[in-house]
Amino acid sequence: MIRGFMLILAMLSLGTFINEIIDLPIPGNVIGMIILFLCLYFKIIPYEWVKDAAQSLTRRMSLFFIPAGVGMMEYLDMIQNNWLMIGVTIVGSMFAVMLSAGFAGEFLGKKEDK
């Protein structure tokens, strides 16, 4: 488990480092995620080494964004003043994503099955 955490933290540092030196618009944690995935895919890191640590981190992931979410208390006025724009945008965009991804999956997924 400690080995798993160490590797995950190492990938995070590597991702953050890459983000800083190349000035990529991709966050360091996403770069770390991609590198870890590639290391698993090409069998550079054995799956068993990171399995348990990754599971414990992702199973209750939602807990970790509570402090950031509480930060909304700083923006209550901004939300109150823009509630209609925010509401329409979020609902409209949610349907756009739901339907476009769904139809693409229905169309291309069927073709794959044949």
Next chain:
Amino acid sequence: MEVINHLFESETFALAATLGLFLIFEAIYQKVKTPLLNPVLMTIITLIVILKLSDVQYETYQANTRMIHFMLGPSVVALGVLLYEQLKTIGKNAVAILSATFLGSVMGVLSVILIGKLFGGGEDLIISMVPKSVTTPIAMAVSAQNGGIPSMTAVFVIIVGVLGASIGPLIVPRVFKTAIAKGLAMGSCAHGIGTAQAIQMGMVEGAISGLSIGLMGVFTTLVTPGILALFY
């Protein structure tokens, strides 16, 4: 109230209160199972009410719960392991899944900018909404990287998740026939909260929805700077 104000000065209390409230709301959610009582949303609302009433500054709370917030980074990296696990089982439909999540992320970013501009939204507010269909840690990073307000983004992510998880099951099974399409629709629009509902539809739906979380995160990260540059 002064007592509570004083208690929140301590790191241990702030951490214990956050974890405790989360556990309570999780237990309630297990009993009632309505997506509207999402434990994260309920914990956030309750904490805001408590902090406001007892006059605790967000800065104080933020500093004392830094440990919880820190875990976001490693948990995103750990998603790479989930991606690997699911890619093994879903390899056959890789083209459909990759195209659908790519299209979903482009549509997500574009629709926020267009609708937001139409309704007169300001630049920082619109950018904060752009990554709303992506799992929170990635969404916050995308927001920060492109000039949004990460903590507002975290709120929008939860709102869209709760909405997608409650409206999705009423629409998705009627519109789409294949399990692949259902999973993609749920996971792309409502990330983890939507995936919890997709699992109720079936194991394939659940796995594909889970995979969409990671892919939406990667694609949205990649397309956001380019699309934003067209408008701002």
